[in-house]
Amino acid sequence: AGTTRDLLDIELVIEGVPITLLDTAGIRASQDKVEQLGIERSRRALTNADVVILMFNINAGWNSADENLKLEIPEEIPLLLVGNKIDLGKADCNKLNAINALEISAEKGIGIDNLKKQLLLSCGYCLDNSGIQLALNRRQQDLTKAAAKALDGCFAAAHNQLPWDFWTIDLREAIAHLGEITGAEISEAVLDRVFSKFCIGK
Incomplete structure (x- = not known):
């Protein structure tokens, strides 16, 4: 939160499926006018997303700010909770078991293949078929x-x-x-x- 002020996007193709990833400003209370504009863009992006990836620092654990951010996401939109920085260790917190998060290390590449798989499944992709079959939302x-x-x-x-x-x-x-x-x-x-x-x- 506070580091990104605009929507950043990148186009990916995973298993033949075109995907646009958006990185948004963190949603939080802020008095900064520029950051407020970024936060409003984030809220609009949430309502138009096909899937939301909520990433948090698994080394620090799940906190109230993470929970409040999760509540911002519309219930009808598929949600992937992703705990990053698993290479630095995992917080000793019972809540981590309760939220059923994917565990990755963006720096080391740990868990990335599983994240791609879960992302495709959230988009309606049929992994057990030989051809590309995409269920439209x-x-x-x-x-x-x-x-x-x-x-x-x-x-x-x-x-x-x-x-x-x-x-x-x-x-x-x-x-x-x-x-x-x-x-x-x-x-x-x-x-x-x-x-x-x-x-x-x-």
């Missing part, structure tokens, strides 16, 4: 349905032989919805390449 289902509806509009525009700029409205919308799932963004160059393949008017 409710938000992803809504985005997929919205993308399908936009594509229907694109097909209708093509069927009715409307000018190509009518197609792009629905196509952009579909791509934007799918991009929210995959983390990818569409560019003008990609759209230009797509429509360069069409012979408009035939």
Whole structure:
């Protein structure tokens, strides 16, 4: 808490599944105006997350600040409790057994494979199947349905032989919805390449 003032993000692919990790400002009471803005961004990020990883110092143990932070997380969002710094020792605290946390060392790489596995399971990934099978959560289902509806509009525009700029409205919308799932963004160059393949008017 107090070290991060903004949202930091990185794109990962784990077992073929695209994942965007966000590191947020710690949520706590603060009089610092800049930190308050970061904390508000953190709260917004929590409500939009597919999975929340709450990391704490396992060497210091689980404390009231950790518990208060846990209470900030919406109940419907999957939560992974992760105790870091296991290489420095584990606090002698009964609460650690009660919260059922994953134990890792980010510095030494201990427990990272298990963390990846649990993260994928929280996202709905089927580890026991040979192919990539991802169960969509409710938000992803809504985005997929919205993308399908936009594509229907694109097909209708093509069927009715409307000018190509009518197609792009629905196509952009579909791509934007799918991009929210995959983390990818569409560019003008990609759209230009797509429509360069069409012979408009035939």
